[in-house]
Structures are given as C-alpha cells and as structure tokens.
Amino acid sequence: MxxxxxxxxxxxxxxxxxxxxxxxxxxxxxxxxxxxxxxxxxxxxxxSKVGLLAAIWDDFYEGLSRSTADDRLPDDPAWAARERARTRCFVAYHFEHPLAWLLLNRTAPDPGLAEVEALYIRNLSEAAAANIRRGQTTGEIPLDLDPDSAGAFVIGGLRHGIAQQLRADPRPALDATADRLWRLTAAALHLR
The missing domain is CATH 1.10.10 (Arc Repressor Mutant, subunit A)
Incomplete structure (x- = not known):
C-alpha cells in the first residue's frame, strides 16, 4: 500500500x-x-533548508500576530485595559508555543534567519508604536513619549522578559508573568 x-x-x-x-x-x-x-x-x-526554517519562523510570528490581534481582546474602551489583555495574550502564546524558548533564548540556527527575525521584530515594534500613538490620542499616554522608541522598547522588553521567565526553573505562572511584564510596560509608558 x-x-x-x-x-x-x-x-x-x-x-x-x-x-x-x-x-x-x-x-x-x-x-x-x-x-x-x-x-x-x-x-x-x-x-532549501533555510526556506524550511524561514517557513517555521513565519508560522511562529503569524501565530503570534493572530493571538494578539484586536479581535482577540476585550471591547474595553480604555487603552490600558485592552493592552493589558494583549500583553497576557503575548505572554500566553510564548508560554504555550514549543519553539518560543528556542526563538527567544538562542540565535537562529542559520544566518539567513537573522534577517527574517529582524523583520518580524521591526514589524512588532512598528505595530506597538502605532498602538502607543492611539494611547496618546486618548490621553492615556503622555504626548512627550516618542512612540517609535517606546514601541521598540516595549517589544524588546517583553521579548527579553519572557525569555527570562521561560528560563526560570520552575517556570512562573502565566498570570504572574503577564502581570509582572504589564506593570513594567505601564511604568515605561507613564500610563496615567
């Protein structure tokens, strides 16, 4: 057969x-x-092998985008409440995805993937910056914060914070991690 x-x-x-x-x-x-x-x-x-690895990276980051999309969040009009929920979704995706530990704690297995990874991180940072601008429009985030720098800072902080939590033994609980990272994000953005 x-x-x-x-x-x-x-x-x-x-x-x-x-x-x-x-x-x-x-x-x-x-x-x-x-x-x-x-x-x-x-x-x-x-x-090629790099094409296969790039497809794996694409799959990971596309899943991350879907899991943190606006339609996955509560309809709360308050920017901070919605973004706190998004932070939890971001952390949950990384805690649940089998590749997250490797993606956040090791260099890419092929140099060709460094460009792919950098593009996804840049896209995440740009989306965060656009979102921060919305928070500035509603008056929840001070206007004197540069949204582009803040977006890059938030995404970098979340990625490194999650990587650190994934290395911890025992691994902290999802909700505790999400709360810890949200508090740092809120402080960085001077949420009112």
Missing amino acids: ARAPIGRQQLLDAARDELVHAGGTLELSALTRRTGLSTGALYHHFG
Missing part, C-alpha cells in the same frame, strides 16, 4: 518538532528519518 504524500503543514510540524527535539538545530537527515520522506520533498515545498 502506497503511503499518502506528506503535505506542507505536516512537514512544517515535523521540522518544528525536530528543531525542538534537537535543541535548536535541524539536520535534514534526522528530519527525513522522522518523516520517512526524501529531501526532495522538502526542497519541493521549501526550496
């Missing part, structure tokens, strides 16, 4: 699992053994 072809998402899932299992490295030979397919199938779907 012929084996059904493995699809793109199945390959992504298997590669992500292999990356986690191997502590941040991805050997195509181990992946082909795990999935029972040839490297040709990987190249067919992703073009």
Whole structure:
C-alpha cells in the first residue's frame, strides 16, 4: 500500500518538532528519518533548508500576530485595559508555543534567519508604536513619549522578559508573568 504524500503543514510540524527535539538545530537527515520522506520533498515545498526554517519562523510570528490581534481582546474602551489583555495574550502564546524558548533564548540556527527575525521584530515594534500613538490620542499616554522608541522598547522588553521567565526553573505562572511584564510596560509608558 502506497503511503499518502506528506503535505506542507505536516512537514512544517515535523521540522518544528525536530528543531525542538534537537535543541535548536535541524539536520535534514534526522528530519527525513522522522518523516520517512526524501529531501526532495522538502526542497519541493521549501526550496532549501533555510526556506524550511524561514517557513517555521513565519508560522511562529503569524501565530503570534493572530493571538494578539484586536479581535482577540476585550471591547474595553480604555487603552490600558485592552493592552493589558494583549500583553497576557503575548505572554500566553510564548508560554504555550514549543519553539518560543528556542526563538527567544538562542540565535537562529542559520544566518539567513537573522534577517527574517529582524523583520518580524521591526514589524512588532512598528505595530506597538502605532498602538502607543492611539494611547496618546486618548490621553492615556503622555504626548512627550516618542512612540517609535517606546514601541521598540516595549517589544524588546517583553521579548527579553519572557525569555527570562521561560528560563526560570520552575517556570512562573502565566498570570504572574503577564502581570509582572504589564506593570513594567505601564511604568515605561507613564500610563496615567
């Protein structure tokens, strides 16, 4: 009986699992053994090993964007209440995603991914800056804060704060971590 072809998402899932299992490295030979397919199938779907890794990074960051999107947040008109909920979603995604520890605590397994990662971080920072501008419009954030610098600061702080919490043994509770990081964010933004 012929084996059904493995699809793109199945390959992504298997590669992500292999990356986690191997502590941040991805050997195509181990992946082909795990999935029972040839490297040709990987190249067919992703073009190269870097293409496969970039697809894994894309999947991670697209999931992060979906999990912190406005439609996932309460309809509270107060900027701070909504952003506190967004911070919790941001932390929860990282606490629940199997790759988060590796992405936040190790360098990318291939230099080609550094550019991909930098682009996603820049996009997150720009979205945070736009959001901070909305908070300034409502009067909840002082106008003298530069939103671009503040957005980069908030995203960098969240990423490094979550990385530190993911390294802790035992890992702190999700709600305690989200509260701790929100308090630091609120202080940095001088929320009124």
